[in-house]
Amino acid sequence: MKIAFRLLLLAVLGGLCFWLWTVFFPNPEKVVLGKLSSLAATASVGAGEGAISRAAKVSNLIGYFSTDAVISYDVPGLGAHTLSGRDEIREAAAGGFASLASLKVQFQDATARVGADKLTADVSCTAQVSPGDSKDFGIQELRLQFKKIDGDWLIIRAETVKTLQ
């Protein structure tokens, strides 16, 4: 009984050490997916948020993109557009935040594949966007490319994917 208890304790300690290791030294996939969750929170705005808060969010939002980032989207109702560089992204985000009462962004079913060089990552996810107080939402499959620049994972390319061809 004593041996069983000691073995159990050892297993628990081992598990705890492993968990602590993953907390302090997360693998790149986890870091990139964490970045994506953080991006969703930054891209969401509540109805009670004022102009200053929204402007700060726009400023934070462009921090997720590299200076030469490209966003290419083709969404029914909006058509096909491409945004190049942080300035164009900032302008589009500011316009969007100003025109919407509130916006909730969620990224679901996200998977990250880090390249062999450990400096680039491809992320596939599904964005669910709920504008205003409406219960309706838009859903869009996305592909994002991240690159590790100065120790930080930044989006260098984002594009919409046509689920049905």
Place this chain on the structure above:
Amino acid sequence: MQDANLNSAKPGWLQIVLIGRRPKATLVRIMVLTAVCVVTFKFVLLPIRVEGISMEPTYHDRRVNCVNRLAYLRSEPQRGDVVAIRFSDPGKFSAPRAMLMKRILGLPGESVSFHGGHAYINGQLLDEPYLKNPCDWEHDPIQCGPDEYYVVGDNRSMPFDLHTQGLAGRDRIVGKVLL
């Protein structure tokens, strides 16, 4: 003395209601039931809630249903099947959280066209008794690839371009809608 022992060993009514006469057996039952539920509702039957009017009148908005992930283990999807189609791939051991619910019209290698609101498969009129809403779609033939299915909703009262429809790869079909 014996009567007193028997009385003290007899579980109270509250204990019987909460954890049964044999707590160990109840615990095992709970663990087995939990494991069965987790496996069933994560890997076999995915609970879903319909959002939107794309499948009206067959499936109404906010209706709850299930997707059978094992439906196409031994057979391929058939015309008329209502299937769930995933967006991004959540990985091998995860169930997708967001899916499209559509009906299969075109099978691999077939062409699907619309004339006067009616669907034609390889030029032959398709009987679709489940359609109730008026439709005026006109569209040239859409060719399905060797591993592609043409899927569309049952509510075709909206313009063709505003309805989410098209070719879905076989790997995107998660399973068959149960009810």
